[in-house]
Amino acid sequence: MKELDEQLRKRLTFAIISHPDSGKTTITEKLLLFGGAIHIAGAVKSGKTTKASVSDFMAMEKERGISISTSVMGFEYHGRKINLLDTPGHADFSEDTYRGLSAVDSALLVIDSVKGVEERTRRLCEVCRMRHTPIATFINKLDREGKDPMDLLDETERELAIGVRPVTWPIGQGKNFKGVYDLLQKRLILFFPGMVERPIDIVTINDLTDPLLDQKVGISLARRLRDDVALLTGVYPHFDVSEYLAGATTPVFFGSAINNFGIRELLDALSSFAPAPTAKTAEERTVHPEEEKFTGFVFKIHANLNPRHRDRVAFLRVCSGQFERNKMYCHVRSGKTFRTASPTAFMAQNSDIIEEAWPGDIIGIHDTGTFKIGDTVTEGEFLNFKGIPNFAPQIFRYIVNTDPLKEKQYHKGLDQLAEEGIVQIFSKPHQPNLRVIGVVGQLQLEVLQYRMEYEYGSKCDYRPINLTIAHWITSDDPKTLHEFIAAHTRRILVDIRGTHIIMSETAWQFEQMKAENLGIRFYSTSEMVENRA
């Protein structure tokens, strides 16, 4: 199918990832500006008077100025259809970030030039490496006095265990930040502080000895640039696209997102060499994007995406073939067919109905409860895409409804938000009204409370539970399992799929129990998922 090939080559689907606060949402805003998708980029971390950013649209994100949930946005630039995922940096929302990473073909890693490589950056880079996801790097906040750029390159290479290939190079920083030198195209891109609409001042300098350089940036910074470039060329081999696509090296760009500086060069570069949709692995086989039959998977569910409509949307990544509105597709887990009358494209919370979608695209399907995270959709083939991770929760709390008049809202909210995956929810056998919440990080508990109130009008609170370590249990012999459960009722929980979980107070207690019950198999969630992988 010729059209499929053409559409495929145009697609570019990537996620922006990093430690919290390094500027992902700010970059997203500026990228959207270039894509003509929005006219005024919202001020991130804005007070109540200014417009909030497009991708941080949830009320709590606006109030706190952090991203809690991955936003999806699409726009066109230089003939490419770009699908962009702005992920949250905070570790407590890492499940959401990892799900986002499973739906893209490359990543843009952001590093704060003042702070250097931080803990979350390291972890996220590892996840990309495991999946061979190509990474481009943007070193941000050059308008501030940060670390030495040579040291930043060293640190990135060492800490992230990836070869670095500088593509642009900063001239001065902080108050003396004059711009960047484009090492590939040999041009000088000059910075004018405080100007949102940057006047285009790009000077081509084929030979760094050109006195024009001294004129533009001053004698001492010009000398420094000449020295730096000589050193860089000696130390770092030329940027090679195939190495980047293999995930072995990362091209590095410098700039200042808030000043919209260095972003256009980044976008130009990404649209010229970032990968088109790549093959995705299912348990049964590898699926190539150019296959004619449609396949895709759900990597995210969001209830109440638009508070006015109270809708629940499943985010589906198209992996192969053409998706068409109103066509019958197979929901593999249930074996049922369904049709979508109003699939949407995304512009953060705004969405337009689309007629078709192609590999790399992310579409929204309005859902009344059919979809779960990780579900595969096909034209009939039995397939299960892999790679949606699941984490064993580390914090457990009893949850209680503090407003008895809102019992119905409480249960509805809890069920829907648990399906969305913002927390995991468990019940105790024989005590169906007692619910236990499991999370990876404390902030998830706050998000649940906030969204319960804001989206469902329900007030809830938490009570401590003296159990911390959870293991999913199975056995080849149903009787052994039954007896084990009966003997440990006080410490048994049941998840939404009906699988039993045993809780332990200490690692020692768990080891003891494991040794005494050889007929039982114990899993942490992530292990189970990895076993499937």
Ligand SMILES: Nc1nc2c(ncn2[C@@H]2O[C@H](COP(=O)(O)OP(=O)(O)OP(=O)(O)O)[C@@H](O)[C@H]2O)c(=O)[nH]1
């Ligand atoms: N000085 C300076 N500040 C910046 C720059 N880019 C972003 N910021 C600021 O850094 C802060 C964090 O920016 P965000 O874009 O929200 O960061 P984020 O990476 O999306 O954060 P999370 O989503 O919470 O992980 C905000 O106060 C921005 O205004 C920059 O180039 N220079």
Ligand SMILES: [Mg+2]
């Ligand atoms: Mg953000």
